[in-house]
Amino acid sequence: MSRPFEQRAHRALSMVARDQEQAHLSAAFDHARNEQATVVLVSGEPGIGKTRLIQEFLKSHQDDATIIEAVCYSDIVHPLAAMQSALQRISEFSAPGWDEALGQAQLSSFIRSRGDSGTNADSAEDVRRTIDRITVLLQTLAESQPVIVSMDDAQWASEPDLELVRYLLRSPRDTPILVILGYRDTDIDPRGALQQLIRDAYRESTVERIALKRIGEHGARQLIGAILDSAAHTIARPLAQAIQQEAEGVPFFIEELVLHLHESGSLRREGKTWMIANKAEIDIPQSIHGVVTSRLMALSEEAQKTLSIGAVYGRTFPLDLIVDVAQRIESSSPEEVAAQLDEALSRSLIVENHAGPDVRAQISYAFAHDQIREVLTRDLNAIRRRILHQAIAEALEEHGNPAEPGYDAALAYHFGNGEDIARASQFAERAGDQDARLGAFFQASTHYSTA
Numbered sequence: 149m150s151r152p153f154e155q156r157a158h159r160a161l162s163m164v165a166r167d168q169e170q171a172h173l174s175a176a177f178d179h180a181r182n183e184q185a186t187v188v189l190v191s192g193e194p195g196i197g198k199t200r201l202i203q204e205f206l207k208s209h210q211d212d213a214t215i216i217e218a219v220c221y222s223d224i225v226h227p228l229a230a231m232q233s234a235l236q237r238i239s240e241f242s243a244p245g246w247d248e249a250l251g252q253a254q255l256s257s258f259i260r261s262r263g264d265s266g267t268n269a270d271s272a273e274d275v276r277r278t279i280d281r282i283t284v285l286l287q288t289l290a291e292s293q294p295v296i297v298s299m300d301d302a303q304w305a306s307e308p309d310l311e312l313v314r315y316l317l318r319s320p321r322d323t324p325i326l327v328i329l330g331y332r333d334t335d336i337d338p339r340g341a342l343q344q345l346i347r348d349a350y351r352e353s354t355v356e357r358i359a360l361k362r363i364g365e366h367g368a369r370q371l372i373g374a375i376l377d378s379a380a381h382t383i384a385r386p387l388a389q390a391i392q393q394e395a396e397g398v399p400f401f402i403e404e405l406v407l408h409l410h411e412s413g414s415l416r417r418e419g420k421t422w423m424i425a426n427k428a429e430i431d432i433p434q435s436i437h438g439v440v441t442s443r444l445m446a447l448s449e450e451a452q453k454t455l456s457i458g459a460v461y462g463r464t465f466p467l468d469l470i471v472d473v474a475q476r477i478e479s480s481s482p483e484e485v486a487a488q489l490d491e492a493l494s495r496s497l498i499v500e501n502h503a504g505p506d507v508r509a510q511i512s513y514a515f516a517h518d519q520i521r522e523v524l525t526r527d528l529n530a531i532r533r534r535i536l537h538q539a540i541a542e543a544l545e546e547h548g549n550p551a552e553p554g555y556d557a558a559l560a561y562h563f564g565n566g567e568d569i570a571r572a573s574q575f576a577e578r579a580g581d582q583d584a585r586l587g588a589f590f591q592a593s594t595h596y597s598t599a
């Protein structure tokens with residue numbers, strides 16, 4: 149049976165050049181297990197390997213810890229969203245002590261709720277009560293075995309999600325809870341809630357810091373080797389240097405460059421050595437944007453269009469929705485859409501999402517990396533962008549599930565960007581109401597001001 153991790157966009161290659169950081173994480177876990185709740189800050193620029201490092205660590209503890217994996221998204225803003233979906237995921241598996249802890253914390257309705265009945269009045273007090281209960285839940289779970297709470301992309305966490313981390317760190321001594329916060333230190337607001345939490349954590353609890361640095365030539369060569377195929381091959385020095393010169397040790401950039409060179413026929417293998425096929429013709433894009441663009445341009449035009457629907461929708465996108473929108477604006481058939489998505493899958497631009505053990509769950513896809521989505525949306529012209537938002541909003545309105553968390557907010561957002569102001573206001577108002585009922589006063593004020 150698969151584990152309650154969210155299957156994230158990373159390829160199953162071996163990890164390189166992070167031995168020290170892995171040891172550091174293990175030491176922090178030991179400290180949490182033997183002494184007190186501890187937080188590890190895993191920071192670094194986009195594509196440096198934060199998610200990868202965290203995922204490898206979680207994988208290595210799936211048998212001796214209860215893992216709560218919260219992921220924050222730039223476009224999912226409702227309060228406690230990250231925690232709610234992490235708890236929903238784990239509730240489908242029987243973690244040791246789960247039923248008892250759940251009963252004690254009285255959280256069943258919050259976990260079951262799809263965004264409306266978690267709590268029932270509109271005050272800061274209700275948010276705080278929910279945070280309290282989640283804290284009790286996690287502390288009770290920690291009586292059975294250590295708990296690891298991972299919150300990735302925490303630069304996008306809602307304030308209540310961060311408040312919860314604060315509560316966890318104040319757990320009594322001997323509560324084995326390890327919190328891992330992964331975040332882009334390039335994107336963090338110096339006056340924002342995350343920065344504040346980090347500052348306070350230093351004062352009040354055990355903080356470990358892992359600032360990921362770019363990898364050196366040796367690591368880059370290993371990574372290139374792993375991407376091209378097994379370790380049985382060596383990488384010619386000029387090839388490694390050419391890649392490293394542009395990618396400068398950012399693993400995401402290295403990966404994309406290698407895939408680009410490989411797909412464009414710029415590499416050849418001689419015996420056991422990979423090298424540049426024809427030096428005169430080699431085209432090495434000089435930015436991540438450039439290399440991702442080249443890889444996207446290698447897709448058929450139809451596949452590019454289909455992917456751009458997904459990109460406007462979100463980091464992950466359900467197949468049904470893409471089929472529906474593609475039919476509305478491109479008159480594509482479901483078979484055509486499936487073939488286009490296969491094209492993108494075979495080039496590792498997207499990955500298929502496995503939505504836990506529920507076989508009825510619908511198929512969805514995720515971009516292999518956020519930056520692929522960013523390039524797609526940045527390069528869209530304004531008119532097409534508007535058309536896509538409008539079509540997505542209409543598809544959601546017709547076939548979406550209004551009980552999904554964030555449904556009204558998503559409709560408000562897409563209608564708003566589709567410039568259908570009347571319907572955007574209508575949904576913004578409902579999103580405001582719904583969040584208010586959730587006790588999410590932080591967010592409610594923003595939706596109301598849009599309305």
Ligand SMILES: Nc1ncnc2c1ncn2[C@@H]1O[C@H](COP(=O)(O)OP(=O)(O)OP(=O)(O)O)[C@@H](O)[C@H]1O
Binds near residue numbers: 194199
């Ligand atoms: N040490 C490593 N060894 C092998 N592959 C790596 C390593 N670090 C990162 N990668 C790969 O590089 C890509 C980018 O890494 P990752 O997604 O972890 O970056 P990130 O820091 O989380 O970026 P973002 O801030 O955009 O979320 C992934 O495909 C990942 O598997």
Ligand SMILES: [Mg+2]
Binds near residue numbers: 198
């Ligand atoms: Mg990441």
